[in-house]
Amino acid sequence: MSMLHTVNKSPFENSSVASCISMCAKSSSILFIEDAVISVMKSTKFAEMIESSLKDFKIYALKPDLEARGLSLNNVIEGVEIIGYEGFVDLTTEHDSVQSWL
Amino acid sequence: MSEEGIVKKFMYVNRKCPYGTIYALESLEVVLITAAFDQDVSLAFTDDGVYQLMKDQKTDGIGMKNFSSTYAALGDYEIKKIFIDKESLDERGLSISDLQELVWEDEDEDYAEKSSINLVSRAELSKIMSQQDVVMSF
Amino acid sequence: MKLGILINEGPYQHQASDTALQYVKAAIEKGHEIYRVFFYNDGVNNATRFASPPQDDRNISKEWSALAKTHDIDLVVCVAAAQRRGILDKGEAERNGKDSDNIEEGFRISGLGQLVEAGIQADRLITFGD
Numbered sequence: 001m002s003m004l005h006t007v008n009k010s011p012f013e014n015s016s017v018a019s020c021i022s023m024c025a026k027s028s029s030i031l032f033i034e035d036a037v038i039s040v041m042k043s044t045k046f047a048e049m050i051e052s053s054l055k056d057f058k059i060y061a062l063k064p065d066l067e068a069r070g071l072s073l074n075n076v077i078e079g080v081e082i083i084g085y086e087g088f089v090d091l092t093t094e095h096d097s098v099q100s101w102l
Numbered sequence: 103m104s105e106e107g108i109v110k111k112f113m114y115v116n117r118k119c120p121y122g123t124i125y126a127l128e129s130l131e132v133v134l135i136t137a138a139f140d141q142d143v144s145l146a147f148t149d150d151g152v153y154q155l156m157k158d159q160k161t162d163g164i165g166m167k168n169f170s171s172t173y174a175a176l177g178d179y180e181i182k183k184i185f186i187d188k189e190s191l192d193e194r195g196l197s198i199s200d201l202q203e204l205v206w207e208d209e210d211e212d213y214a215e216k217s218s219i220n221l222v223s224r225a226e227l228s229k230i231m232s233q234q235d236v237v238m239s240f
Numbered sequence: 241m242k243l244g245i246l247i248n249e250g251p252y253q254h255q256a257s258d259t260a261l262q263y264v265k266a267a268i269e270k271g272h273e274i275y276r277v278f279f280y281n282d283g284v285n286n287a288t289r290f291a292s293p294p295q296d297d298r299n300i301s302k303e304w305s306a307l308a309k310t311h312d313i314d315l316v317v318c319v320a321a322a323q324r325r326g327i328l329d330k331g332e333a334e335r336n337g338k339d340s341d342n343i344e345e346g347f348r349i350s351g352l353g354q355l356v357e358a359g360i361q362a363d364r365l366i367t368f369g370d
Contacts, residue, residue: 003232006366008255019117019149022189022224025232034255064262085266092364093241093272099115099237100367102248108360128281131320135352139360236359238246238367 002027004095008034008102011046020101021053029058031083031091037065040080047077054079062088110235111142116151117239120170121161126154127169129240134172137179144234145176146227148187152194155186155201170202177206182218189224242275243267244362246355248369250285251300252293257286260368261303268311275362276314277304278355279347281369284322287315287347305346315347316354 005028011017017039020030030053032039039046040061053059060081066073073082083091092098114133120126136143147155154173161168176184184204191197198221207213222230231237245264249256264274279286291301308315317327323336329349333341343349359365 001232003237008259008369015149023148023228023231025228028232034259085262086270088263089267089270089272092243092366097235097237098364098366099231100239100369101117102239102367102369110360112356112359124281128321132280132352132355136356138353139356141356141360236365238359238365240248 001096002029002094004028004091004098005030006098006100007032007036007039008100010035010038011044011049012038016101017046018049021049021057024053024057026056029060029091029095031060031062031088032065033062033088034065035069037061037069037071040066040076041071042075042077050077050080060087060091109140109142111144111233112136112236112238113144113146113231113234115146115148115231115237115239116154117149119150119153120159121164121166125240126151129238130169130172132238133176133181134179137181143181144183144185144230145181146185146187146231148190148224148227150190150194152186152190152196152201155204156196157200157202173202173204176204177218180206182206182216183220184218185220185222185227185230187224187227188221191221241363242273242361244275244358244365245277246358246365246367246369247277247279247283247286248281248367250282251291253282254370256368256370257283257300257304258298261300261307263366263368264307264313274311274313276316276354276358277308278358279315279317280321280352280355282321282325283369284317284325284327287317287322287327287343289342289344301344305344308346317343317347317349318355319349319351322349 007020009016063082118125159170204218205215328341329343330341
């Protein structure tokens with residue numbers, strides 16, 4: 001069974017990003033939404049954690065949330081797929097279940 | 103009551119300390135209601151959620167209702183699959199003996215009291231989570 | 241697919257309700273059915289009729305109400321969480337001896353069983369919260 005994990009907090013705010021990654025099974029996907037999109041920028045101290053996670057999971061970030069925060073799509077870590085709300089809907093239906101890390 | 107025989111695996115994931123926010127209490131309220139629906143229910147306590155099961159909670163000083171005794175009633179409601187993340191305990195300098203002992207009575211074995219608690223590694227909990235149909239995280 | 245939505249945070253304080261609105265609109269656009277939107281914890285505050293944000297900003301309660309009306313969506317507010325936070329319909333106001341009700345059109349108050357039922361009947365349950 002494959003699970004979609006959504007994370008919505010900045011990794012600087014709390015440990016939800018780290019907790020999610022530590023609890024994700026290998027066939028899962030992680031979608032960063034809201035403040036959590038900060039996680040996928042090349043420049044932060046969490047970049048290495050995300051790059052390393054790309055070996056085990058598919059990682060996505062919500063485009064409207066990146067744009068809202070003035071984060072350049074060109075500075076997103078390579079391998080992270082940028083999607084819209086339609087893509088978010090698709091991810092929820094393509095996976096067997098959804099877990100939200102708040 | 104059961105919805106036309108559908109039985110799903112429901113997992114309630116508890117990640118927050120009690121009392122600082124309402125999530126521990128209101129999560130427990132959902133769990134108890136779910137008991138009436140004949141579903142396959144599990145509870146997971148990870149991150150700060152492990153504090154929800156601490157023994158000896160005394161809330162008079164903060165003026166809030168102490169609801170920790172409700173966890174002990176879970177067994178009576180046939181909620182007997184409780185998973186505790188060992189790494190979360192270790193990170194916080196806690197051990198299983200700091201937590202309430204939650205039990206259920208097995209009517210197939212003359213109502214013998216059995217522990218509902220499963221101390222698991224993060225890897226094991228991850229596997230169990232990935233097998234659930236419905237996950238609600240509080 | 242049939243989608244169940246759980247919203248655990250109130251309007252404006254956090255982006256949860258806004259994200260849920262965008263998600264629901266996208267899901268409807270893609271032809272999915274919204275089985276139920278259940279408001280729990282501070283999410284019940286999305287059901288207030290008295291929100292008065294600035295004219296040039298969104299009114300989240302009214303957006304949910306309008307979406308529900310257009311697409312026949314079941315918006316359910318948890319009775320216990322609503323009582324704690326003072327969101328009441330006429331019946332609850334009378335039962336609790338209050339002088340007024342404050343629930344927005346399109347929302348109904350009911351028990352947690354409606355959330356569990358959504359978990360059982362919907363193909364997917366997605367949580368938006370703080």
